[in-house]
Amino acid sequence: xxxQAISSYLPISPxxxxxxxxxxxxxxxxxxxxxxxxxxxxxxxxxxxxxxxAIANAENNYDLNPDGLYVATIFAGDGPRLxxxxxxxxxxxxxxxxxxxxxxxxxxxxxx
Numbered sequence: 614x615x616x617q618a619i620s621s622y623l624p625i626s627p628x629x630x631x632x633x634x635x636x637x638x639x640x641x642x643x644x645x646x647x648x649x650x651x652x653x654x655x656x657x658x659x660x661x662x663x664x665x666x667a668i669a670n671a672e673n674n675y676d677l678n679p680d681g682l683y684v685a686t687i688f689a690g691d692g693p694r695l696x697x698x699x700x701x702x703x704x705x706x707x708x709x710x711x712x713x714x715x716x717x718x719x720x721x722x723x724x725x
Contacts, residue, residue, distance in 0.1 A: 618667035626712040
């Protein structure tokens, strides 16, 4: 049984989010929540919130035991980019690109 949770338009770049999700890929769901709780990265909060949502989906919608779940698939894709500007010297235009991400988490039950 697969259970998923999707978080869209997260205000962090996908590159920074991937540093966090690479640490929890393949872990047990409860162990991943604890690992993310003590990780000193901004992306850990976003991943932890989405992971807790996926665990809640499994419990409430599919009557699955959260102790038997593991992070089967987790990935971060590009969201829309917010294009902003900052004034530079001599009247020049300095572009600033604020990147956003879409996070997808898929949990599965362990066999046996």
